[in-house]
Amino acid sequence: MSSTRDIDALIDLMSRLPGLGPRSARRAVLHLIRKRALLLTPLADMMQTVAATARECLNCGNVGTSDICDICTSAKRANGEICVVEDVADLWAMERSGVFKGRYHVLGGTLSALDAIGPQELRIPRLIDRVASENISEVILALNATIDGQTTAHYIADQLDGQVRLTSLAQGVPIGGELDYLDDGTITAAMRARKSI
Amino acid sequence: MSSTRDIDALIDLMSRLPGLGPRSARRAVLHLIRKRALLLTPLADMMQTVAATARECLNCGNVGTSDICDICTSAKRANGEICVVEDVADLWAMERSGVFKGRYHVLGGTLSALDAIGPQELRIPRLIDRVASENISEVILALNATIDGQTTAHYIADQLDGQVRLTSLAQGVPIGGELDYLDDGTITAAMRARKSI
Structure with missing residues (x-):
């Protein structure tokens, strides 16, 4: 399928993203082609923008669009x-x-x-x-x-x-956590750091 | 975080892809920013190309880059x-x-x-x-x-x-399928369409 070479190349690039395999990359690309105006073109444009502007903050290593990030300048x-x-x-x-x-x-x-x-x-x-x-x-x-x-x-x-x-950071039982599903290490840490009510 | 607006917008667009939620979209965008030259720029370019060229075959509905797809012209x-x-x-x-x-x-x-x-x-x-x-x-x-x-x-x-x-298409046991995991309908269809060896 020679004239679908670009589509195949796009699928290949998408499948290199974390969390996407070949099957989900194909699904994503079909979705993108169907929603060309709403999703594919804006996504391509935004990727160009981010590729041109994203950089690591020289001070703290955060990702942003300037040499020193917003948090470091605030x-x-x-x-x-x-x-x-x-x-x-x-x-x-x-x-x-x-x-x-x-x-x-x-x-x-x-x-x-x-x-x-x-x-x-x-x-x-x-x-x-x-x-x-x-x-x-x-x-x-x-x-x-x-x-x-x-x-x-x-x-x-x-x-x-x-x-x-x-x-x-404190170690202990996460909010919504059930003791039955927690590992022994977490229960031990939570017990040792117990607080009076 | 005003100057990371573009990055947030990219995460939002990525999270609209099938199979990607907000968390995996963030992961994908961080990966893209890290692999800017190898992945983000080529991906953005290929999306632009596909957005400009992809169309449905007028004859069969297949997706390709011409009005009549390769399969219909072959x-x-x-x-x-x-x-x-x-x-x-x-x-x-x-x-x-x-x-x-x-x-x-x-x-x-x-x-x-x-x-x-x-x-x-x-x-x-x-x-x-x-x-x-x-x-x-x-x-x-x-x-x-x-x-x-x-x-x-x-x-x-x-x-x-x-x-x-x-x-x-014939219905029956898929290659590698285990009877124990198949639904009753599939087993019934496979039994009715049984073949002599």
Whole structure:
């Protein structure tokens, strides 16, 4: 099917997105072709725009459309708190909750001896610079509760020890969580950190 | 976050694709921004190309880049057989199997009294024209084995009765299928159509 080469190429590109396989990429492309004016053209235009303008914040690693992101430039967010996250997706999750009013630092991953990822690969030196220069009172380590995440948190805590107040997210039963479905580690952590009512 | 407006707009557009919700759209957009040169720019370009060139074949309803699709223009495919399918996705599935060497007719859906979809909405009149004009010997009704699909097949069979040989796909146990997991209807159909070895 030579003249459908472009459509096949589009399916191939779409199937490289996370969460889309060949079958769902075909479905998505058919949907796009059917909704050409409403969806395909606006999506193509917006992708061009984002491809031309998106960049990483030089200060914190957040994704935005300027060299220094909105959060880093906003005076309102300069409350002396830095929340350290692994990934931009984690930063977005924190922002959706709306609970944190300070600034962020996106590591870009976790330390991993197996994958040869050391502090230099992770924007950790930049974090240490920021703590020294930005008048920071508290660093909140909001890393994932995985082995790699916790290893990275310990390393950062060692590096910043004594310079600043260090905290991490509380561990316990998630809202709506049922004890029966929780792992033993979570129940143990929740029990140890129990609060009086 | 005003300067990330474009990124938010891209996430919103991506989340309208079938199979992607808000969470997977965010993941896909982050992936696209990370792989800007390798994936985002080529994808945006290919979407522009497809948006500009994709169209439905005026003869059979297949999706391609010309007014009459490659299958309808290919002399090799003029073997007197038309395979009637509901959807372009079904046509693609038939083509991947490689078993059918004739031409197609894409209905664009199934008859549905509830949704007020009658024969005029479905490219059924065009099928009847083609059978009369294209020297067709056999019409294969490859509609889905759903109630709506079978209702539509019956309607088309009524319309074409006596003009042409009418067949439908065999029903039975799928390759690799386990009896224990099949529904009663499939087992009944497979038993009734049993073959001597």
